[in-house]
């Protein structure tokens with residue numbers, strides 16, 4: 028059922044720039060709707076954030092109450108991946124605990140979770156003792172926790188392969204190791220220069236799903252975007268005997284922790300590393316590994332004896348107002364963008380479907396986030412690292428004290 032009439036001379040009905048979870052899902056559903064789709068990925072499918080994330084599917088970390096419906100729906104989609112994606116993504120419904128280590132933190136945790144509870148997430152407040160029953164690995168430090176039985180995870184390293192198979196089956200022309208350079212509008216269709224030889228592809232509709240690199244693609248249209256990139260590091264322990272059975276987070280500060288299927292424990296939570304998305308350079312910031320691990324050991328003392336196996340770096344995109352951009356590109360008829368969806372792995376399969384519907388002129392059941400509010404010719408151009416100002420906004424939105432790494436280190440790390 029094709030809602031579009033392809034422009035004359037267009038080889039494709041739709042072109043997608045970016046093979047992360049957003050671009051891949053959108054391409055899959057456009058193709059399944061009968062459109063001829065080409066997808067460009069400068070590296071390989073899900074090489075960036077969509078493959079190197081922690082795989083945590085947390086309803087409690089939904090960045091805002093408005094995104095809760097996306098998270099709830101996408102959780103079901105990851106669970107049911109064998110049906111629609113053709114791959115078992117090793118989904119686990121572990122249940123998630125977010126820990127408060129003091130009465131002040133408990134109050135802030137409740138304020139944050141009340142909003143998500145009102146938006147439909149089943150969240151219960153439990154005592155520290157009850158939390159330890161649910162997760163025996165916990166220390167005696169938590170005084171209160173929020174508990175969501177729906178939280179869980181899946182295995183992100185499988186994501187690229189899963190989409191590659193599904194996209195091939197759906198007939199999408201997937202072009203990996205092909206970077207899109209210039210894009211122009213020529214009459215009713217887009218002219219896309221892709222790859223080192225600058226080969227040209229034409230398409231009637233365009234989706235920009237380029238993650239942290241979206242500013243480079245927008246430059247073709249003379250547009251800027253009020254977004255920054257943020258660099259996160261993930262710490263992975265050696266394989267341990269079964270130790271942690273739930274997703275763990277903390278009310279104040281940055282910790283996400285869980286034990287993977289293979290026994291390794293993934294420890295992260297938003298601690299900065301260094302990266303230059305323009306060149307691909309990455310560098311671990313050891314000064315941020317130490318407090319991250321201290322906080323982890325404060326929550327789960329058994330980790331004190333664990334050895335670190337490796338640390339990796341990933342780049343994510345943050346909008347100036349922390350809300351996503353999902354919808355039409357302002358001033359460029361036929362172009363669309365998905366960008367800056369925080370916790371975008373959790374919500375990706377839902378967001379990708381929504382934008383695919385919009386691109387077919389259908390009315391989605393989920394809200395759009397008008398890109399025009401942050402994209403325009405006068406907005407900042409180029410790749411920009413996260414500023415102190417936007418970090419402060421993250422903290423404010425979390426309704427917590429602005430927990431700098433140093434504060435976390437001293438408030439929890441000293442006891443660890």
Ligand SMILES: Cc1cc2nc3c(=O)[nH]c(=O)nc-3n(C[C@H](O)[C@H](O)[C@H](O)COP(=O)(O)OP(=O)(O)OC[C@H]3O[C@@H](n4cnc5c(N)ncnc54)[C@H](O)[C@@H]3O)c2cc1C
Nearest residue numbers: 045047048049069077080081083207238341370371372373
């Ligand atoms: C370390 C880390 C941990 C995270 N943990 C979690 C988590 O536990 N749970 C959760 O929900 N979220 C998590 N996230 C966030 C989540 O991974 C992202 O929100 C999500 O993957 C974004 O998907 P995307 O498709 O928008 O972007 P990406 O996955 O970054 O995909 C964009 C793609 O576009 C390609 N591209 C860019 N420019 C071009 C071009 N010119 N031509 C061709 N291709 C191009 C890139 O190579 C890239 O592959 C984490 C992120 C990081 C970095």
